[in-house]
Amino acid sequence: MTENAVNKGERKNRFWAFFVLGFFAxxxxxxxxxxxxxxxxxxxxxFGLIYGLALQYGRFCFSxxxxxxxxxxxxxxxxxxTIAIVLFALVASLVTAQxxxxxxxxxxxxxxxxxxxxxGMGMVIAGGCASGSLYKTGEGNMxxxxxxxxxxxxxxLFVDVxxxxxxxxxxxWHHSAIAKGLPAxxxxxxxxxxxxxxxxxxxxxxxxxxxxxxxxxxxxxxxxVGNFFLGVLVPSALLLAVVYFVWSRKAFVRKRVKxxxxxxxxLDEVKGYWAMLSASKRTAIxxxxxxxxxxxxxxxxxxxxxxxxxxxxxxxxxxxxxxxGISVNGTVFDPGYWYVTTQEAQWxxxxxxxxxxxxxxxxxxxxxxxxxxxxxxxxxxxxxLATIGxxxxxxxxxxxxxxxxxxxxxxxxxIIGGTLMGIGARLALGCNIGAFFIRVANGDPSGWLFGxxxxxxxxxxxxxxxxxxxxxxxxxxxxL
Amino acid sequence: xxxxxxxxxxITLGFIGFLMGYSLPPLVETGMLTGKGGxxxxxxxxxxxxxxxxxxxxxxx
Numbered sequence: 041m042t043e044n045a046v047n048k049g050e051r052k053n054r055f056w057a058f059f060v061l062g063f064f065a066x067x068x069x070x071x072x073x074x075x076x077x078x079x080x081x082x083x084x085x086x087f088g089l090i091y092g093l094a095l096q097y098g099r100f101c102f103s104x105x106x107x108x109x110x111x112x113x114x115x116x117x118x119x120x121x122t123i124a125i126v127l128f129a130l131v132a133s134l135v136t137a138q139x140x141x142x143x144x145x146x147x148x149x150x151x152x153x154x155x156x157x158x159x160g161m162g163m164v165i166a167g168g169c170a171s172g173s174l175y176k177t178g179e180g181n182m183x184x185x186x187x188x189x190x191x192x193x194x195x196x197l198f199v200d201v202x203x204x205x206x207x208x209x210x211x212x213w214h215h216s217a218i219a220k221g222l223p224a225x226x227x228x229x230x231x232x233x234x235x236x237x238x239x240x241x242x243x244x245x246x247x248x249x250x251x252x253x254x255x256x257x258x259x260x261x262x263x264x265v266g267n268f269f270l271g272v273l274v275p276s277a278l279l280l281a282v283v284y285f286v287w288s289r290k291a292f293v294r295k296r297v298k299x300x301x302x303x304x305x306x307l308d309e310v311k312g313y314w315a316m317l318s319a320s321k322r323t324a325i326x327x328x329x330x331x332x333x334x335x336x337x338x339x340x341x342x343x344x345x346x347x348x349x350x351x352x353x354x355x356x357x358x359x360x361x362x363x364x365g366i367s368v369n370g371t372v373f374d375p376g377y378w379y380v381t382t383q384e385a386q387w388x389x390x391x392x393x394x395x396x397x398x399x400x401x402x403x404x405x406x407x408x409x410x411x412x413x414x415x416x417x418x419x420x421x422x423x424x425l426a427t428i429g430x431x432x433x434x435x436x437x438x439x440x441x442x443x444x445x446x447x448x449x450x451x452x453x454x455i456i457g458g459t460l461m462g463i464g465a466r467l468a469l470g471c472n473i474g475a476f477f478i479r480v481a482n483g484d485p486s487g488w489l490f491g492x493x494x495x496x497x498x499x500x501x502x503x504x505x506x507x508x509x510x511x512x513x514x515x516x517x518x519x520l
Numbered sequence: 521x522x523x524x525x526x527x528x529x530x531i532t533l534g535f536i537g538f539l540m541g542y543s544l545p546p547l548v549e550t551g552m553l554t555g556k557g558g559x560x561x562x563x564x565x566x567x568x569x570x571x572x573x574x575x576x577x578x579x580x581x
Contacts, residue, residue, distance in 0.1 A: 054524055057524065057528070058524075058527075058528075061528055061531060061532075065531065065535070068535060079539070079542060079543075082535075082539065083539050083543070086532065086535045086536055086539060087536075089532060090532060090536070093528070093532070138552070138553060139552060140547065140552060140553065336536070336540070339544070339547075340536075340539055340540055340543045340544065341543070342543075342547065342552075343540075343542075343543030343544045343545075343546055343547045344542075344543040346546040346547055346550060346552065347542075347543060347545075347546040433528055434525075437524050437525050437528065
């Protein structure tokens with residue numbers, strides 16, 4: 041390629057990068073000028089953009105982390121993600137200690153582990169986790185876009201599945217769900233997911249490490265010592281030690297043997313551990329950015345809630361004159377921090393209700409909790425779109441943006457993997473971000489339970505793919 | 521490309537800065553951020569004239 045063509049390509053990329061950035065800036069400014077309340081949505085937008093920039097910069101993908109570790113023994117991504125969790129946890133604990141956290145822990149139980157297994161399998165099969173698929177979409181990877189669509193559609197359908205699926209509901213769930221006395225518009229006795237949520241998941245304890253130790257969650261002791269130190273730092277250090285001894289140490293010892301130093305002292309082990317941590321510099325920088333941004337995101341949103349005197353964006357949407365798709369509690373999905381999958385289910389729920397006329401607001405997930413507002417005014421959808429946009433900006437500036445058409449085989453895996461992720465995300469009430477990254481960093485034990493499930497799920501999927509690839513190569517005559 | 525990235529970072533941080541400047545003052549004003557909020561105001565003793573004034577308010581004309 042000539043220098044001229046390279047320059048032309050760079051100029052084109054630069055134009056599109058600033059076009060995307062300009063578009064988001066224009067949306068923020070014009071909507072704010074139209075109605076002050078839109079700033080609430082802009083908070084999601086700009087933090088979403090930062091997540092996208094950082095995700096693409098660090099190639100931050102949970103699927104890659106597990107795949108690299110189990111398939112080829114490379115720990116870089118897994119280490120980077122763990123560092124990001126620790127950094128976010130530190131910021132989050134400071135926010136929590138001020139009593140300003142928007143985080144709500146989830147019910148802890150075996151369901152989180154099972155959901156993690158399903159989600160872990162799905163993300164390896166799909167070739168990207170929920171957040172990874174967003175940033176890869178921003179890079180122009182259309183296979184990742186199929187994964188995003190697949191996660192979206194499978195969730196929206198799964199939360200509304202009833203009929204024959206009611207036969208799979210244990211009697212105890214049914215009675216417990218009915219006993220919750222939900223509003224009449226929520227048909228809680230019909231639908232597998234409704235009875236699973238109201239009759240099973242909600243019966244589990246909602247706690248944090250601080251609470252388990254008898255400390256107030258928003259006290260300095262509870263937030264910093266309980267949630268951060270004991271709930272995140274200590275388990276993360278142990279986890280990294282396991283990764284070092286099982287995977288990274290071998291390469292470090294090999295290097296030393298080559299250099300003629302065979303004996304490993306304690307100091308050498310520490311050096312090896314540090315070498316593993318510092319090897320993932322780019323992912324760690326991304327982790328640092330995500331960690332700080334995620335913490336600030338909670339703080340700024342809390343400020344906006346206090347300023348407008350609301351606890352949820354549903355009240356703001358109603359004040360702005362949008363009452364369609366708001367839950368029976370007057371709420372819409374407004375997590376107050378980084379989340380990926382729920383908003384993906386919402387836009388499909390909204391579309392299905394609009395186009396088919398079916399009622400998607402009679403289930404717990406949409407009708408009682410999250411609503412199905414128009415995606416154009418859905419705060420969390422602004423975040424997801426900006427995440428894709430942020431990743432696109434970074435990819436364009438680094439010359440890494442490229443439209444990649446999916447092959448039939450990859451599209452099939454994307455649909456299967458995306459569906460499994462969608463189901464896993466609903467069972468766990470979140471994905472690798474909402475159910476793992478955010479929860480672990482905020483001292484919620486259910487995050488670790490989801491993570492424990494993701495490990496065997498991803499391992500099974502990696503082994504399956506190894507078998508599948510070998511079988512395919514043997515068929516094509518590449519076998520031994 | 522590096523300069524372009526810095527421009528993107530500066531613009532993004534500009535918006536984030538605005539959002540922080542817009543959202544955080546209520547947290548400071550209410551004392552939520554500084555930890556000084558929520559303290560009850562000290563009860564001040566009314567002087568005699570003021571106490572009489574309030575008593576007179578409840579009298580029938």
